[in-house]
Amino acid sequence: MARRKKIYEGKAKILYEGPEPGTIVQYFKDDATAFNAEKKAVIEGKGVLNNRLSEFFMTGLGQIGVPNHFIKRLNMREQLVRTVEIVPLEIIVRNYAAGTMSKRLGIDEGTQLPRPIVEYCYKDDALGDPLVTEEHIAAFGWASQQDMDDILSLALRVNDFLSGVMLAVGIRLVDFKIEVGRVFDGDFQRLIVADEISPDSCRLWDMETGQKLDKDVFRRDLGDLKDAYTEVARRLGVMPKTAPVTKPTLIN
Numbered sequence: 001m002a003r004r005k006k007i008y009e010g011k012a013k014i015l016y017e018g019p020e021p022g023t024i025v026q027y028f029k030d031d032a033t034a035f036n037a038e039k040k041a042v043i044e045g046k047g048v049l050n051n052r053l054s055e056f057f058m059t060g061l062g063q064i065g066v067p068n069h070f071i072k073r074l075n076m077r078e079q080l081v082r083t084v085e086i087v088p089l090e091i092i093v094r095n096y097a098a099g100t101m102s103k104r105l106g107i108d109e110g111t112q113l114p115r116p117i118v119e120y121c122y123k124d125d126a127l128g129d130p131l132v133t134e135e136h137i138a139a140f141g142w143a144s145q146q147d148m149d150d151i152l153s154l155a156l157r158v159n160d161f162l163s164g165v166m167l168a169v170g171i172r173l174v175d176f177k178i179e180v181g182r183v184f185d186g187d188f189q190r191l192i193v194a195d196e197i198s199p200d201s202c203r204l205w206d207m208e209t210g211q212k213l214d215k216d217v218f219r220r221d222l223g224d225l226k227d228a229y230t231e232v233a234r235r236l237g238v239m240p241k242t243a244p245v246t247k248p249t250l251i252n
């Protein structure tokens, strides 16, 4: 069988040419990176979890009419998605202060924000994805005013959906990042949610204990990343039931 053509390899995913024009196979790796890939590790099983979780979120978004690239899951690590032309922005929505916002503005992590705040970063690894304003975006032509209106609307709809889904399982959606891409239908172009939505790209805190269930566990060495992601998947009912783990009994 002919080998599939690799289109792109990123930090956490590989994209292969899909079986039909306009499709791409998105493969989720086990690699975890943080601080613009200065910190790296392989977390066995992370790719499987993120493939399932991204499927879960994208499918749910599709059901409430939020357009996204997901077509179907192919296997444990791969999903078929629509080809898009990625807008070179990382769109961050924050409900509570954390991470770079806390650092930049001196606001304690966990402080509730007066309303969801949307930020834009320019997607460029070499520059460390710098924060940009809508002025930069318009002046450099990364997105038009119509695109920005659509991006804001998509980002806030994703926020409403994800916040609700998480709240229902006792998890606070602190913040998240999405990416959007252009698809062309004849002469028309529209924007859809692309890339992935997973605990790699969200901050998720247990509502009762404040325990972190996202990539900060890896960034800040807070424990086992796979356990944290498995807990999110378990609460959402995403992973197929597995046999209970029996710990060996110590005999004195």
Ligand code: C5P
Pocket: 090, 092, 098, 099, 100, 101, 129, 175, 176, 177, 200, 201, 202, 203, 215
């Ligand atoms: O680091 P910062 O606080 O700006 O991150 C905000 C949110 O965006 C976090 O949920 C983080 O996981 C996500 N993010 C991401 N990819 C990046 C930068 C941030 O998924 N390159």
